[in-house]
Amino acid sequence: MTVNDIKRFLDFRVSDVGAARLPEPFMGLGYVISLCIKLSDSVVDTITDKPTHTYFHHYRSVNRALDDASQLLGMYLQKNGYNFFPVAASQSVNIDGNPFRGVYSHKQAAVYCGLGFVGLNNLFIHTEFGPRVRLATVFTDCPVTERQAIKTDKKGYTACSECGRCIAACPAQAITPEGFDPKACSDYMKKEFQLIGRGSVCGICMKVCSDRAKQS
Numbered sequence: 001m002t003v004n005d006i007k008r009f010l011d012f013r014v015s016d017v018g019a020a021r022l023p024e025p026f027m028g029l030g031y032v033i034s035l036c037i038k039l040s041d042s043v044v045d046t047i048t049d050k051p052t053h054t055y056f057h058h059y060r061s062v063n064r065a066l067d068d069a070s071q072l073l074g075m076y077l078q079k080n081g082y083n084f085f086p087v088a089a090s091q092s093v094n095i096d097g098n099p100f101r102g103v104y105s106h107k108q109a110a111v112y113c114g115l116g117f118v119g120l121n122n123l124f125i126h127t128e129f130g131p132r133v134r135l136a137t138v139f140t141d142c143p144v145t146e147r148q149a150i151k152t153d154k155k156g157y158t159a160c161s162e163c164g165r166c167i168a169a170c171p172a173q174a175i176t177p178e179g180f181d182p183k184a185c186s187d188y189m190k191k192e193f194q195l196i197g198r199g200s201v202c203g204i205c206m207k208v209c210s211d212r213a214k215q216s
Contacts, residue, residue: 003017006144010035018115020114029140031142032137033113033139044132044206045207047207051197062089063134069136070087070088080142082140084139084140087106088136106124109135111124115127120167121206123206131209160211161211171192189201
């Protein structure tokens with residue numbers, strides 16, 4: 001099976017697909033497939049110094065679409081004799097006292113699959129679509145043809161322009177040249193944006209990210 005086979009199968013349901021052999025198996029499965037959907041620029045552009053109700057709804061709708069695509073792909077793999085393990089597009093689990101982790105990092109999986117890199121703002125930045133994307137991940141034992149992964153430097157970033165726009169724009173001061181503070185981000189959203197998605201979304205750093213210039 002190839003990445004193009006998966007793209008044809010999922011058709012318009014996703015914007016991009018990548019696949020790779022894992023450095024180490026996860027849940028006993030040696031391959032990973034990364035699914036990407038590009039967010040609507042018109043919706044993201046409504047974000048100002050706070051998210052909007054429209055953005056929150058769009059965020060949830062795209063996450064649901066990714067979960068549906070993951071399940072559909074999994075059923076296709078299973079029908080062809082392979083195992084699959086989907087990771088939800090937006091699901092935080094408390095692991096070892098860290099409530100900000102997921103079952104597996106979608107961003108790490110997407111980097112393995114050659115779809116892009118992680119920026120200073122801790123956003124995944126797609127090589128074509130920039131930071132305005134959402135991701136989901138499917139693990140499998142199906143040997144999927146790989147796309148060459150992008151090599152990351154010692155910080156885990158690659159082509160991030162490090163322009164500082166995200167640092168200046170972040171109202172939570174959660175982004176610094178040294179890295180990203182997920183607790184500061186989460187605490188600020190829960191306090192300031194409670195009436196918009198119960199404090200679960202922001203999007204300011206995504207809107208101002210200069211790496212969007214690749215698609216402008």
